[in-house]
Amino acid sequence: MPDTPLKSRAADAAAGCYHCGEPVPASASWPVDIDGVIHSMCCPGCAAVAQTIVDLGQASYYRDRSAFAASANKADNADNVDNASLAPPALQLYDNADPRFARDEHTREATFAVEGIRCAACVWLIEHRLARLPGVEAAQLNVATERLYVRWRQDNCTPGDILAALHAIGYAAYPYDAGRHQVQQRQSARTLGRQLFVAGLAMMQVMMYVAPAYMSNGDGTLDPAMASLMQWASLLLTIPAVTYSALPFWRGALASLRARTLGMDVPVALGIAAAFGASVVATVRGTGAVWFDSVTMFIFLLLCSRWYELRARRRAGAALERLHHALPAAATLLAHYPDSRGATLVRAAALQVDDVIMIKPGEAVAADCVVVNGSTSLDLSLLSGESASVPKELGEALPGGAINAGAVVLARVTRRAQDSTMSNLVKLIDRAGQGKPRIALWADRVAAWFVAGLLLFATCAFGFWAWHDGNLLRAWPIAIAVLVVSCPCALSLATPTALAAATDRLLRGGVLVTGAQTLETLHRATHVVFDKTGTLTHGRPVLQATVPLGAMRASFCLQVAAALDAGSAHPLARAIVAAAVEAGGGRREDWHPDAIGEVPGCGIEAVLHNRRYRLRSAAFVAGIAGMALPPPSAGTAGAAAITQSTGLAPAHEVADGATPVYLGAEGQWLACLQLHDGLREDAQATVDYFRRAGKTVVLLSGDHDVLARRVGDQLGIGITVGGYLPEEKLAFVKQLQMKGAVVAMVGDGINDAAVLSAADVSFAMGEGAALAQAHADAVLLCGRLGAVVDSARVAARTMGVIRQNLAWASVYNVVAIPAAALGLLNPWLAGVGMAASSAVVVANALRLRRVGRET
Structure with a gap:
């Protein structure tokens, strides 16, 4: 038009x-x-x-x-x-893709909220419809959170195409907004509740009218006129149940037919239509069997099952939804601070870097910021799973999404709300729904063929009994029972419900699962590879000594090293800067290195006061300082190891367990800074768990080989490799995979990003570099290494529950469908079986939310 x-x-x-x-x-x-x-x-x-x-x-x-x-x-x-x-041009440009996850400049991706999700059948239908849309590369609907992720080619598809395709099969969608999505969920729950109430009321009233017919059992005690009157009354009472309460089934079946597919609502709708239609014909003719009680009972029981399923799905995804709601929509801005403390309420999204905001008790921090006035304590339970409040003083950082559990503080914004800690976690959460495990894809394929096979089987059953008995009154209820008793939804619910419950359990324990295959692959892992610094150790090294290697004073060398490391996120860099601040009252503010660059796995090179410096590994510093070092003052195991690995003769002793960081200038070695980093308290228990589980544990570190071996020996790790650059770590993992190993990698820091991405399944420490977290399949928000053990236990339980659910759904259908075809089940009993089958699958999956922490 x-x-x-x-x-x-x-x-x-x-x-x-x-x-x-x-x-x-x-x-x-x-x-x-x-x-x-x-x-x-x-x-x-x-x-x-x-x-x-x-x-x-x-x-x-x-x-x-x-x-x-x-x-x-x-x-x-x-x-x-x-x-x-x-949609107008503004909508055509819509794109909420995170650049870290983007494939190329021609691809767009978005997360939509979809209204009208009723069960697993809706998920199957929407994904299959969008998969046929030109330009759509991926479409995954998370049944637990009711969010749809779509990736498309912008030259072949637009958001308008996606919205129209969903509208054509009866669903409305919009870019995900946590507040609106919550309102929509409440509305859909109320609608389902009303439909359930009407169906239950109709069922009870119809049962009152059919009871006399059952009790008389055809003995002639019930007057025919009265029996006819009761049938007409039952018909009138069944109409609201069929026309209003059964709307989800009619809409689902119609949407399937519009999409030219056989969805899981099709047999349900056919069963209701067949039973109700035959009953109406019998009532009008005054002869034949009526099943108004079976129709109302079936609708009521199936709606009960869907009500339970809906509550279970939302309970399973509750922790993920809480993160989406954690960031406030507004913030209190002090626009003229410190000249004035006049406050204005503004949108959180409008905050800019260096804005000063007021955070009142009980409020969520609107964006990442730093305290500039006052002190308080924060509730970080949503971010880390830790319930204890964390004190925050002047100058300390406040992550966006944390709750102010103490006094009023003023804070300066360091990152906008869209780039805050919580926003980045939400983006990782959205990525969690972008894909399905292989076992879930198998279940979806089986369910799709199941519906077609079921309709064919019901037709054959009807034809056989019509031929065998020569009586349609015998064949018709059998065909209805076959349609009603089947439960393809149980197959499709078996995996996503279990994964949603497991993900919720892990998130409440401080583990954010962002990959679709994470739990399945972790359960199959044969090798568990750990990084050292920041993973097995705390990642918070402390400077023990600064040993001069030339004529420069130790204090001067420390200040130079701190100036070079000021912009680095490496744990060793933070320790050096902190030591310089403590020793010299702060890094020299007039020292601003030029042409600074960081070489991952090697170190930092910069020009300071017209002189070129290098900092970090001995081999890297030797590139400008020269290969010859002054003779060593003493020979220790650490020094000897460094001599062996670099070919350099160190002029100092390296303390036991210390990590050396070298500083050099053109033609001159300046100093060796020795840092010590202690093991995490749960490192030994974590390594022991995987060894007992039959996994091969590997320590793969970029630190000196002698230091890595010392940690490996202390923890009892059989395979320890040190001194590896990022590309060598990557080659090591790929070599394991070529030999048939399934590798789980646990790492921290920017140097681990490549190997985390290459591993079959990967975990990033929550305190590690953002790039490492973006490439990992799970993030340990709690900072506990033992959370990897929790994940492994939950993964094992989850795969067990999924197999139980699939086995139950398969056995139920294999037993129930032939029983209905043999005439052993009448329609109302078949309805009980179908509702119970879905309920069993969902209840079994919810047990995963109660898996306790054992580490």
């Missing part, structure tokens, strides 16, 4: 849809708040597009447009229609 001329706002609101201008149905409208004014839309598609435009902050589109948009109703009648006109 061509765009129509724009009318005035008042006339538009009265006469038609505010988005496309089409007439608004008298029975219902879909309201959208635009610039504080409620406008009616003609259909869910227009409402979804309009709400998306508003959510993106592009409401000016409606003020500036010169014509109505094309009608979304076109999507109902054509699959290949150009849907770009459904």
Whole structure:
């Protein structure tokens, strides 16, 4: 339909849809708040597009447009229609892709919230419909959080195409917003509750009318006129259940047929229609069997199952949703601080770096910031799983998303809300739903073929009994029972519900799972590879000594090293800067290195006061300082090892367990800074657990080989490799994989990003570099190395539960369907079996939320 001329706002609101201008149905409208004014839309598609435009902050589109948009109703009648006109240019540019996760400049990705998710059948249907859309590369719907991740090629697809495709099969979608999504979830829960109430009331009333017929058992004590009256009363009472309570099944089946697929609601809808239709015919004719009681009971029991499933899914994804709701929408800005403390309430998204905000007790920190006035304590339970409050003093950092559990403080913003710690975690959470384990994909494929096979089997059962007995009254209820008793949803629910419950359990324990295959692969891992610094050790080394190697004083060398390390996130760099601050009152502020560059795994090179310096490993510093060192003052095991690994003769003793950091200038060795980093308290228990589990434990470190071997020997690790550069670590892991090993990697820091990405499954310490976390399949937010053991235990339990669920669903269907085909189950009993089957699968999966910490 061509765009129509724009009318005035008042006339538009009265006469038609505010988005496309089409007439608004008298029975219902879909309201959208635009610039504080409620406008009616003609259909869910227009409402979804309009709400998306508003959510993106592009409401000016409606003020500036010169014509109505094309009608979304076109999507109902054509699959290949150009849907770009459904959304304005602002929406076409929509892209919430994190650059860390982007594939290339031609690819776009977004996370949508989808309204109307009823069960696993909806997930299957939506994913299959979008998979057929040109340009869509991936579409995964997380059944626990009801969020849809889509990746598409921008030259072949637009967000308008995606919204229209969903609208065509009966679903409305919009860019994910935690607040709106929560409101939508409450509304859908209330709707399902009303449908359940109507079905239950109808079932009880119908049972009252059919009870006399059951008790008389055809002995003639029930007057035929009275029996007919009761059948008509049962018919009238069943109509609300069929037309209102059963709406989810009708809509699901219709959506499947629109998408030219056989969804899991199809046999359910056919069963209801067959039983109700035959009962109506029997009632009108005054002869034949009626199953109004079976119809109402089946609808009620299946809705009970879906109600339980809905609560279970949302309970399983509760921890993930809490993180989405953790960041506040507003913040208290002190625009003229310190001249004035006048406060203004502003949107959190509007905060800029160096803004000063006030954080009141009980409020969430709106963005990453630093305390500039006052002191308090923070509740970091959402970020790390740790319930104890953490004190924060002047100058200390406050992560976005933490709760102020103490006094009022003023803080200066260091990173915008969109880039805060909590926002980055939310992005990692979104990545968790971008894919499915292999076992889940297998279950989906089986469920898809299952429906087609079931319909064929029901038809064969009907044909056989009609031929065998020559009586359709015998064949019809058997066919209905076959359709009703099957439970393809149990197959599709078996894996996602268990994974959602396990993910919730781990997140509450401080482990954020971001990869679809994480738990499945961890359970299969044959080798567990640990980094040393920041992983097996605390990653908070302390400077023990600064040993001059030339004429420069130790204090001067420390200040130079601190100037070079000031911008580095490496744990050794932080220790050197902290020691310089403590020793000299702070790093020299007038020392600003030029041409500074960091070589991962080697060190830092910079020009300071027209002189080139290098800092970190002996081999790296030797590149400008020369290969000859003054003769050693003493020979220790550490010194000898360094001599052997670098070919250099150290002029100093390296203390036991210390990590040496060398400083040199052009043609001169300046100093050796010795740092010590202690083992984590749970390192020994973690290594022992994996050894007892039959895994091969490997220590793979970039530190000197002698230091790595000392830690390996202390922990009883059989394979220890030290002195490896990032590319050598990567080659080591790939070599293990070529030999058939399934490698789990635990690391920390920017040097581990490549090997974390290459490992089959990887864990990044929560205090490590953001790049390492972005490449890992799980992040240990709690900072406990023992959380890897928790993850392994949960992974083992999860795979066990998934296998139990799949076995139960398979055995149930194999037993129940033939039993129904043999006439051993009537329709109402078949309905009980189907509802119970889904409930068993969900209840078994929820047990994973109670797996305790044992480390």
